[in-house]
Amino acid sequence: MYAVLDIETTGGQYNEEGITEIAIYKYDGDQVVDQFISLVNPEIEIQPFVVKLTGINNAMLRSAPKFYEVAKRIIEMTENCVIVAHNAEFDYRILRMEFKRLGFDFKRDTLCTVELSKKLLPEQTAYSLGKLVRSLGIPISDRHRANGDALATLKLFILLQSKDKEKTILRSMIKSDIKTGLAPKFLDMVENLPSTVGIYYIHNKxxxxxxxGKSNNIKKKIHQHFTSDSKIFKKIQSETYTVTFEKTATELIAQLKENEEVSINNPIYNKVSRRGIYPYSLYLKTNSKGYLYLSIDKTDGRKRNLMAFVSPNEGMKFIEKLKTEDSVNFYVDGYYPLKTKKINNENFFDSIEIPFEQYNENIIALLEPFDIDSTNTMILDKGRTINERSAVFIEKGTLKGYCFYDLNFQINNPERIEGNCTPVSFFRNNRSIILNYLNKRKGFKLVKY
Known part of the structure; x- marks a missing residue:
């Protein structure tokens, strides 16, 4: 018996979301035998981007039942069933979280139609629910509403069942609760960890x-450590007494803190690599005629880089990002990921018709959005809670530290925010960590002051 479901939420920080709508279809392998569809009052505000995506707003939910009022029905609908969902890990986590708030330990086996589709439909180019069902000709209505998505997931699941004739793949992909495989002494440790980005510390007796370590999902990462069969983590498991953590809100702060604290504490099971984590960098060079050009080279710690990459391919993707319809034509030297014929440096600049001073100003302007050297800079990003923001401080290219501040705090006085700064010790890769983050992440704001 299967409970095919979809959940819409308020959005927000991990484990702080609330359910706004739920739809469940009870399927016995042949037909739907029961169904439950309801809006849910989450008792917290819905994030604006979720309102735009789903069409569900706060006014619609004022008279809707609260979760405790529908909890019994959800238990009845999922009793002795495998929960089936598209990205089941998300829906199951949300349900467990809501029931935990009521003091009830909700446990069900789960099956993810994303993972199942990747096994049975390897020819597909995308596995989001919308793209997948359109590609397969499965009708879908009310996209991003619980009922429409649950019905589409049910139809997709029926199709996948028909393709897995012996049901061997389907049976092998049914997952028990997250605790499965954990030794009893680790159960409480994992249960009390957050599913958020941050730093974690494993202690002995x-x-x-x-x-x-650091992770985007501390709980999931620790669970992986405690079920790992690798030699190093078998040793860690045998010596573990407890786990503590610190939420960092962003991957950038997590990575900066991890590097610093590994260096300070020197844990016996952390291996500190002597090599840089970003072996390639972007540099600005000048040719014999005074023209600036870009070069992707192996990282040289003695030179100030403009961007940091894990590979030449990543570097060329960054170059492509710089090239817009109205951008200045520029020359790139150095490593090429493919066998590309290089343009001779001198010949390229023979075609430039403007003075090199003006040309150089255009090149510098192109790189300005990623400049952390010319002035003091703050990287403003999300916080640990919905009412908080984070700030990373860079003083003319040198990392100073980070802080968290209330959303009500005025940003027009950066010095006051900087007064709450937690300093970060020097680490040779800090600059490259920051540059790579600016290249690959979105949602932050760069403020010069």
Whole structure:
């Protein structure tokens, strides 16, 4: 028996979301035998982008039942069933979280139609629900509403069942609760960890830190450590007494803190690599005629780089991002990911018709959005809660530290925010970490002051 479901939420920080709508179809392998569809009052505000995506707003939910009023029906609908959902990990986490708030330990086996589709439909180019069902000719209505998405997931699941004739793949992909495979001594440790981005510390019985790590989902990462069969983590498991953590709100702060604290605490199971984590960088060079040009080279710690990359391919993607319809034509030297014929440096600049001073100003303007050297800079990003923001401070290319501040705090006085700054010790890769983050992430704001 299967409970095919879809959940819409308020959005927001991990484990702080609320359910706004739920739809469940109870399917016995042949036909739908029961169904439940309801709006849910989450008792918290819906994020604006979610309102735009789903069409569900706060006014619609004022008279809707609260979760505790529909909880019994959800239990009845999913009893002795495998929960089936598109991205089941998300829907199951949300349900477990809501029931935990009521003091009830909700446990069901799960099956993810994303993972199942990747196994049975390897020829597909995309596995989001909308793109997948359109490609397969499955009708879908009320996209991003629980009922429409649940019905589409049910039809997709029926199709996938027909393709897996012996049901061997389907049976192998049914997942038990996240605790499965954990030794009893680790159960409480994992249960009490957050599913958010941050730093975690594994301690032995003396309280000493034996391992430091970072993750976008601390709970999931620790679970992986405690079920790993690798030699190093078998040792860590045998010595673990407890796990502590610190939320960091962003991957950038998590990575900066991890590097610093591994260096300070020197945990016995952390391996500190002597090599740079970003082996390639972008540099600005000048030719014999005074023209500036870009060069992707191996990272040289003695030179100030403009961007940092894990590979030449990543560097060329950044170059393509710089090239817009109205951007100045520029020359790129150095490593090429493909066997590309290079343009001779001198010949290229023979075709430039404007003075090199003006040309150079255009090149510098092109790189300005990623400039952290010319003045003091703040990287403003999300915070640990919905009412908070984070700030990373860079003083003319040198990392100073970070802080968290209330959304009501006025940004027009950066010095006041900087007064709450937590300093970060020097680490040779800090600059490259920041540059790579600016290249690959979205949602932050760069403020010069």
């Amino acid at each position: 003396e309280g000493a830190i034996i391992y430091i």
